[in-house]
Amino acid sequence: MEQVFIYDTTLRDGSQAEGINFSVEDKMRILQKLDEFGVHYIECGWPGANPKDTILFERLRKIKTQNAKIVAFGATRKAGKKAHEDKQVENLLKSGAKVITVFGKSWDFHVTHAIGTTLEENLDMVYETVSYLKKHVEEVIFDAEHFFDGYRHNESYAFKVLEAAFQAGADWIVLCDTNGGTLPNEVYEITKKVVQKFPQARVGIHAHNDSDTAVANSLMAVLAGARQVHGTINGLGERTGNANLCSIIPNLQLKLGFSVVPSQNLKKLTELAHFVSEISNTPLPKNMPYVGESAFTHKAGVHASAVMKRSETYEHIDPSLVGNRRKVTVSDLSGRSNILYKLREMGLEVDDKSPELIKLLEKIKELEKEGYHFEAAEASFELLCKRHFGLVKNYFDLDAYRVLIARRSTDLSPVSEATVRLYVEDIKEHTAALGNGPVSALDRALRKALEEFYPSLKDVQLIDYKVRIVNESEGTSAKVRVLIESTDGRRKWGTVGVSENIIEASWIALTDSLVYKLLKDEEEGIM
Ligand SMILES: CC(=O)SCCNC(=O)CCNC(=O)[C@H](O)C(C)(C)COP(=O)(O)OP(=O)(O)OC[C@H]1O[C@@H](n2cnc3c(N)ncnc32)[C@H](O)[C@@H]1OP(=O)(O)O
Numbered sequence: 182m183e184q185v186f187i188y189d190t191t192l193r194d195g196s197q198a199e200g201i202n203f204s205v206e207d208k209m210r211i212l213q214k215l216d217e218f219g220v221h222y223i224e225c226g227w228p229g230a231n232p233k234d235t236i237l238f239e240r241l242r243k244i245k246t247q248n249a250k251i252v253a254f255g256a257t258r259k260a261g262k263k264a265h266e267d268k269q270v271e272n273l274l275k276s277g278a279k280v281i282t283v284f285g286k287s288w289d290f291h292v293t294h295a296i297g298t299t300l301e302e303n304l305d306m307v308y309e310t311v312s313y314l315k316k317h318v319e320e321v322i323f324d325a326e327h328f329f330d331g332y333r334h335n336e337s338y339a340f341k342v343l344e345a346a347f348q349a350g351a352d353w354i355v356l357c358d359t360n361g362g363t364l365p366n367e368v369y370e371i372t373k374k375v376v377q378k379f380p381q382a383r384v385g386i387h388a389h390n391d392s393d394t395a396v397a398n399s400l401m402a403v404l405a406g407a408r409q410v411h412g413t414i415n416g417l418g419e420r421t422g423n424a425n426l427c428s429i430i431p432n433l434q435l436k437l438g439f440s441v442v443p444s445q446n447l448k449k450l451t452e453l454a455h456f457v458s459e460i461s462n463t464p465l466p467k468n469m470p471y472v473g474e475s476a477f478t479h480k481a482g483v484h485a486s487a488v489m490k491r492s493e494t495y496e497h498i499d500p501s502l503v504g505n506r507r508k509v510t511v512s513d514l515s516g517r518s519n520i521l522y523k524l525r526e527m528g529l530e531v532d533d534k535s536p537e538l539i540k541l542l543e544k545i546k547e548l549e550k551e552g553y554h555f556e557a558a559e560a561s562f563e564l565l566c567k568r569h570f571g572l573v574k575n576y577f578d579l580d581a582y583r584v585l586i587a588r589r590s591t592d593l594s595p596v597s598e599a600t601v602r603l604y605v606e607d608i609k610e611h612t613a614a615l616g617n618g619p620v621s622a623l624d625r626a627l628r629k630a631l632e633e634f635y636p637s638l639k640d641v642q643l644i645d646y647k648v649r650i651v652n653e654s655e656g657t658s659a660k661v662r663v664l665i666e667s668t669d670g671r672r673k674w675g676t677v678g679v680s681e682n683i684i685e686a687s688w689i690a691l692t693d694s695l696v697y698k699l700l701k702d703e704e705e706g707i708m
């Protein structure tokens with residue numbers, strides 16, 4: 182299998198995405214993950230351009246990577262200077278990186294209008310910078326900025342720029358679609374011409390996603406002969422982003438038959454995508470191909486039914502190859518198969534013709550019609566199923582709850598107080614608590630009543646609370662759906678309640694949350 186080299190620029194081009202601000206520590210952590218994953222090059226930043234990147238390269242000098250080559254990125258020398266007199270070029274050498282990438286202009290319009298020099302001088306800038314750097318480091322990569330635009334406007338000049346870099350000893354010539362405006366067919370044709378014109382050169386592709394074709398463009402370039410692919414994890418990058426390596430890597434390896442990373446490492450792709458999403462504080466879209474939460478989720482009944490027979494019916498690959506997992510959700514679009522799948526996940530085997538199963542499906546559809554949304558509340562769904570089959574015991578019986586909200590003219594904010602009366606077996610508990618809102622008061626009063634009997638409830642925290650009106654047209658008498666997310670430090674779970682009264686909807690979601698915790702503790706033998 183032929184090798185394609187992956188050049189990750191999450192730490193450089195990825196950091197050019199609006200809203201991203203990696204600290205030196207963030208960059209070190211991402212770098213370590215990328216290296217473990219097995220990318221071949223990691224472009225870490227532009228030494229000298231800002232203090233953080235300078236410090237980063239100082240730290241990088243002290244570490245040894247397992248797989249990846251550390252790359253410093255910068256520009257060709259300024260017009261009218263010698264390469265060795267240019268501080269920016271010197272900073273690249275001072276960084277200690279053994280691989281240096283320099284970008285140079287290959288679009289004549291950029292030469293005259295962005296850097297304001299002559300076409301000849303730009304060729305010298307490219308040649309001199311590459312040949313100077315080549316004397317000092319192991320590998321020099323030349324990024325031909327705006328190559329595809331340059332080719333369209335002045336083909337012969339764009340080729341002269343590549344020639345200058347190649348003659349100067351560049352190890353790789355990388356064709357950049359800097360403005361992201363080129364389409365896959367053009368990328369293929371142009372890359373093919375470059376490969377034919379420079380049969381001795383090693384060619385790479387660096388695509389941006391402005392036309393939403395960066396992944397396709399990168400694949401087409403590889404099919405045309407490019408063997409180094411630049412991109413970022415999750416497609417982070419300036420404007421609409423760079424080519425997404427999380428799609429490119431599995432496409433090259435699983436579909437086009439190239440060798441990219443060891444197959445056991447490919448199984449860590451989903452983890453890597455989520456890691457970068459957390460560190461960069463950019464939520465990963467659920468529908469992100471290969472690595473998103475919904476990438477292998479089946480909602481429609483027809484899909485779930487077929488997937489349970491043969492997963493290939495609605496899945497383009499086995500999700501485990503990229504470390505993702507199959508998921509089946511339950512909603513009003515479900516059939517028996519969705520429910521059977523979920524019951525199996527809970528360890529319950531039920532005959533697919535069982536009348537109880539049909540009743541459960543009808544109950545779910547009825548509740549969804551009333552405004553329940555079980556996709557977002559797996560714990561309430563599990564309780565519903567297990568209650569249906571009589572598998573959840575009565576941990577407590579509610580006698581009454583009451584919530585008071587009062588605000589006097591002298592109060593800065595309203596005061597909420599809740600009382601709860603309930604029975605645990607035959608023992609009556611009557612508690613009261615204050616809270617900074619009615620739901621928190623209710624939560625505190627409920628726990629006060631239960632913690633004496635079930636001490637593990639002390640570990641439960643509510644981490645998210647969302648309210649949504651379900652039937653907007655009814656105004657204030659509309660139903661509301663409350664979704665609560667809870668954690669006990671070991672796991673997270675979601676519960677849901679629906680009512681015309683927001684306090685009652687909250688109560689349902691709240692009690693489900695605590696009952697779920699008790700059920701799980703019991704199942705695990707902790708109680
Ligand atoms: C396509 C890409 O994504 S390339 C990478 C872009 N990344 C970044 O710009 C992020 C890091 N950049 C920076 O921190 C700053 O822009 C610096 C430190 C590099 C330069 O800062 P300044 O000296 O203040 O210049 P400024 O940012 O205003 O302008 C960029 C300069 O680079 C020059 N330049 C642009 N491309 C090249 C090139 N290929 N070769 C040489 N010089 C270049 C421009 O002509 C301009 O210089 P000028 O003002 O003398 O015309």
Ligand SMILES: CC(=O)C(=O)O
Nearest residue numbers: 284324326327357359
């Ligand atoms: C070099 C680079 O980032 C680009 O041309 O897009």
